[in-house]
Amino acid sequence: MKRSIGAQSLVQPCPVFIIGTYDEKGVPNMMNAAWGGICCSKPPCVQVSLRSATYTHHNIVNNKAFTVNIPSVTYVKEADYVGIYSGRSVKKFKETGLTPVKSTIVNAPIIEEFPMTLECELIHTLEIGLHTLFVGEIKDIKVDEAKIKDNVPDIAKTEPFIYDHASQSYFAIGKYLAKAFEVGKKK
């Protein structure tokens, strides 16, 4: 028996995207965004949705570029930190000790310590309400050499985690369940 819980911005699970940008002075910033996901295969695109009040929103509008960095479980504290404070008042790279490396492809910083980074160029902006949806074309993906398997990131080694908005908690990825496009095939 199902019950209404009202209109809420809830799905399970949400990703943990750390968005990298530069401000006008070239100061690198990063913020935690759970409102996002892949939104096209050709060209490969990802959407991130941000409040206009955020510094990252301001930076994306200015630079038309951003990175989506995927943190490993070992960086849960840093990932949470960059979602609490604003780049307007703190230098988050300095505070966390994480290293910004300038992308050679887009005008945005790559977080060196995180295993995987999508380098994105802004191609669409959609005003929805409290949030603006930014569509970034993924121009390249950089992955730690040791965490690549068959030219894609090996999830057992990148060790991403998820955000559950319902409980406002982070969870690791659990056990392997099944092969997609396979387990559901009619024999």
Add this chain to the structure above:
Amino acid sequence: MKRSIGAQSLVQPCPVFIIGTYDEKGVPNMMNAAWGGICCSKPPCVQVSLRSATYTHHNIVNNKAFTVNIPSVTYVKEADYVGIYSGRSVKKFKETGLTPVKSTIVNAPIIEEFPMTLECELIHTLEIGLHTLFVGEIKDIKVDEAKIKDNVPDIAKTEPFIYDHASQSYFAIGKYLAKAFEVGKKK
């Protein structure tokens, strides 16, 4: 040391959204969509991105409504099945034995056996490339009574799973890591 793996539509992790729609004859359909995510808090909105070749795309354009159903790990086989075959050639509810219940709020079916359903009204359509991005305003969420805790779905009971596009595999949610907006706080 990071290495380029090229421009691919890859993030880790992706959600498993089962999109419910009706066709012109009122036949319920469902498909598996990994390209999606929350995209606004006010109004609460979710985006799903689909190829125009899919039957679901056709149904959303016609009805301007859809549901986003979150399957539990016990339904990994059914979730995968609805991502392999097209509603143009098979009646997926009949084939899987899942039960479509008409939403009283939007013109789309709720999958009864799944723990959680977002009832969405189409408010924006953005053509990106191979995929069309649909923004649905979440008009209500229905959750199994037994899986609600403090008016939100309890992830320990809804038991959603994730899709890893890199390995084309499904994984369960793993162990609790930390409280968001808390673990990263500067003391």
